[in-house]
Amino acid sequence: MKDRATLLPLLGEVFRTHGYEGASLALITEATGLGKGSLYHFFPGGKKQMAEEVLAEIDGWFEANIFAPLRDPADPRAAIAAMLSSVDEYFRSGRRVCLVGVIALGHARDEFAAPVNDYFARWQDALATALRRGGLSAAAARRRAEDAVLSIQGALVLARARDDAAVFSRALSELKVRLLAA
Known part of the structure; x- marks a missing residue:
């Protein structure tokens, strides 16, 4: 018997692969092995609730x-x-x-604006906090944290576009040098 904990990663991969808009009920039922009735039992709010819960899990x-x-x-x-x-x-x-990035770039971005914005803002804020403790000024820490999230997200896109995961690995290695130089 499937439960929410086993369904959310499966749903996440459907949204990650097809985007929110492209995640049809047929694709979702295929990935989860559940029929429409069972899916609505777990997620009475439909696809929107599924995406909200996947974003919350992430x-x-x-x-x-x-x-x-x-x-x-x-x-x-x-x-x-x-x-x-x-x-x-x-x-x-x-x-x-990055599923959050996929949603941020899609047509459903406004529907999920709060959790998408919160995810990126909290990441930048937490990293800026660490950079501040490492000796950077508040302004420099904010800029470097923003650059880091940009580098990670951009590297994910480029690695996917070029079908070359080494792009991501190189970006993280270079980012590590920049961040730890603080």
Whole structure:
């Protein structure tokens, strides 16, 4: 018997592969192995609720594995290095696109504006906090954090477009040097 915990990653991959708009009920039922009735039992709000819950699950993972460690005052350099390692793992070394980015670029962006904005803002804020503790001024930390998120997201897009995951790996290596130079 499937439950929400097993369904959300499956739904996430459908949205990641086809975008919110392209994630048809046929694709969702195929990926989950559930019929329409069972899907609506789990998600009475339909596809929108599915996407909201997938985004919330992603947010929870990033909060626990990226944002909270960056806000931990213990060792900002170790937290930044751990962020890069976790990002590499999560995005499968550039072979997995960012679902939040997919939604941000699609027509459904306005429908999910709050969680999309919050995800990127919290990432930048948490990284800026670590960079500040590492010695950068507030303004420099904000700029470097924005550059880091831009580099990660841009590397994901370019790695996907070029079908070359090494692009992502190189970008993370270079980003590590820039971030730890603080």
